[in-house]
Every structure is written in structure tokens, then in C-alpha cells.
Amino acid sequence: MTDTARLPGAAGHAWQWQLRAACREADDDLFYHPPGERGAAHDAREARAKRVCARCPVREPCLAFSLRTREAYGVWGGLTEDERHAVLGPARRTPRAHARH
Ligand code: SF4
Incomplete structure (x- = not known):
């Protein structure tokens, strides 16, 4: 029988904010750029995502999470990946698989 007493407790409290996220009702494609997206289409999609964040x-907490985890892609907490990159600095950007809330 597995002894679960040594395992860390549930961390659900760390994710509770995601239950209230405005983007839960939005399309994920709004927050992540599709391959080849450029120019006006890119800017318009990011602006729409930022309006949801606003x-x-x-x-x-979303922005704090994305900065803490160095989320490399998408709009999180109202900032684009380039804007978060500017906040963190170039040496702190680490690509990782993303998981939208
Ligand atoms: S990306 Fe973050 S700030 Fe924007 S709508 Fe989703 S939870 Fe809210």
C-alpha cells in the first residue's frame, strides 16, 4: 500500500485564481500567436487578448505567475511575451511547455 503521508499537501490554493480567469470563456488562440502570424493581424490579436485581461x-496573480514561471509564450496578465521578456531581462527567458488555465 502506498504511504501518502510523506507527500506534500494539496496545492490547490496556488491555482484558485485561475477559476476566476476571464479567459476561461475565451478561445486559447486569442492568447497565443499562430505560426506565421505577422504585422497587423498579430497586433490586433494581442490587443483583443489584452482587452480580456484588462x-x-x-x-x-496571473502576471505574477507568468513572471515567476518565466512563461515564454502568449499573453498573460495583460502582457505579451515580449513585454514580459523586457521585464525579466534577456537572460531570464526560458522556453517551456505552456498550459493555459
Ligand atoms: S491571461 Fe491572465 S489576466 Fe488575462 S484573462 Fe487570462 S487569467 Fe486574466
Whole structure:
């Protein structure tokens, strides 16, 4: 029988903010650029994603999470990947698989 007493406790509290995310009702494609997207189409999609973030009640914890985990792709907490990159600095960007809330 597996002894689960040594395992860390549930960390659900760390993810509770995602339950209130405004983007839960939005299309993931709005937050991540498709291959080959450039120019006006890219800018328009990011602007639409940012408008969702602007009315999101959990924007602050979302942004903090994306900075802490160095989320490499997409719009998180109202910032694009390039904007987060600028906040973190070039040496701190680490590509990783993304998982949208
Ligand atoms: S702030 Fe984060 S949780 Fe809220 S809509 Fe934007 S990406 Fe989603």
C-alpha cells in the first residue's frame, strides 16, 4: 500500500485564481500567436487578448505567475511575451511547455 503521508499537501490554493480567469470563456488562440502570424493581424490579436485581461479580476496573480514561471509564450496578465521578456531581462527567458488555465 502506498504511504501518502510523506507527500506534500494539496496545492490547490496556488491555482484558485485561475477559476476566476476571464479567459476561461475565451478561445486559447486569442492568447497565443499562430505560426506565421505577422504585422497587423498579430497586433490586433494581442490587443483583443489584452482587452480580456484588462477586465480580468485575477490579472495580478496571473502576471505574477507568468513572471515567476518565466512563461515564454502568449499573453498573460495583460502582457505579451515580449513585454514580459523586457521585464525579466534577456537572460531570464526560458522556453517551456505552456498550459493555459
Ligand atoms: S489576466 Fe491572465 S487569467 Fe486574466 S484573462 Fe488575462 S491571461 Fe487570462
